[in-house]
Amino acid sequence: MKRLLLVVLMFLLVFVQTATASSDLAQRKEIIKQEFAEGDKIAKLTKNENAVAIMKFLHESAFIGQPIYNKNGRTVKFVEVGGKKDYYLCIVPLLKKDRGASKEWREAYDENLAAFHIPDPRQPLLVLKERSQFSGTWQGLILIHEGSHALAFAANVFNDIEDSLKRRTMDELYAYSLEAELAEKIGGQEYSKLIQEEVKRLEQGYRKNKEISIPDYPRYSARLDKIFGKSCSKLETGVRGSILWITAVFHVIEKNYKSPDEQQQRKADFLWSAYKNGNMQ
Numbered sequence: 001m002k003r004l005l006l007v008v009l010m011f012l013l014v015f016v017q018t019a020t021a022s023s024d025l026a027q028r029k030e031i032i033k034q035e036f037a038e039g040d041k042i043a044k045l046t047k048n049e050n051a052v053a054i055m056k057f058l059h060e061s062a063f064i065g066q067p068i069y070n071k072n073g074r075t076v077k078f079v080e081v082g083g084k085k086d087y088y089l090c091i092v093p094l095l096k097k098d099r100g101a102s103k104e105w106r107e108a109y110d111e112n113l114a115a116f117h118i119p120d121p122r123q124p125l126l127v128l129k130e131r132s133q134f135s136g137t138w139q140g141l142i143l144i145h146e147g148s149h150a151l152a153f154a155a156n157v158f159n160d161i162e163d164s165l166k167r168r169t170m171d172e173l174y175a176y177s178l179e180a181e182l183a184e185k186i187g188g189q190e191y192s193k194l195i196q197e198e199v200k201r202l203e204q205g206y207r208k209n210k211e212i213s214i215p216d217y218p219r220y221s222a223r224l225d226k227i228f229g230k231s232c233s234k235l236e237t238g239v240r241g242s243i244l245w246i247t248a249v250f251h252v253i254e255k256n257y258k259s260p261d262e263q264q265q266r267k268a269d270f271l272w273s274a275y276k277n278g279n280m281q
């Protein structure tokens, strides 16, 4: 009798574990499905060929991974790889329970980032966090920004830049330029007005001492809500404000420097110092 009970209990345990694993997988799949749908919407709406290429790349190379414990940092277990692919990009939708996997994964979950690409040559990862903190449009924009890093890494776009800091900055310059361009297209005329207003504000300081004023999020947040729909969190308000600010800075640089090479250099320098000074959300 005791033995039978034990068998039943063991069976139940295995059953419960399998059930949890499959509901986890369903949740992870749902996060990917929903966020990819937002990225697709933006690619379709803007008809931007880089956004289209990034979304195509993500669909073709994505497979699902789940965080596991490993003393060497952020390791994953492949849960569903699907068919043969030209390139394998492991998408890791982070659930709250993954905080328990390891210190590194807990930090990844707690960090104030919506998504991030990990350029590990052994297996590149694209981590997506449960995204209740962002409205649909901004989920899509962030996915395309991170997808840009993933595609650039896969295609070795910035490989011939030897200096790693410079390589990273060019990678960011490309991703931010694209994100800014897409937001401008989606935001339409009202958004263009805000950008012009911000350009004016920045130009005042820039003329005086060649310095870029820091962002002023509260100044624009209500109008940004009107344009993009209500922001879902402080984090989202900060991201929207940062993109508006970056877009305006890029315009100020374009107005002040004629040569495309110099514009690119100035924009890269600006992004680098913004990161250093922590003006980036």
Ligand SMILES: [Zn+2]
Pocket: 145, 146, 149, 172, 175
């Ligand atoms: Zn980036």
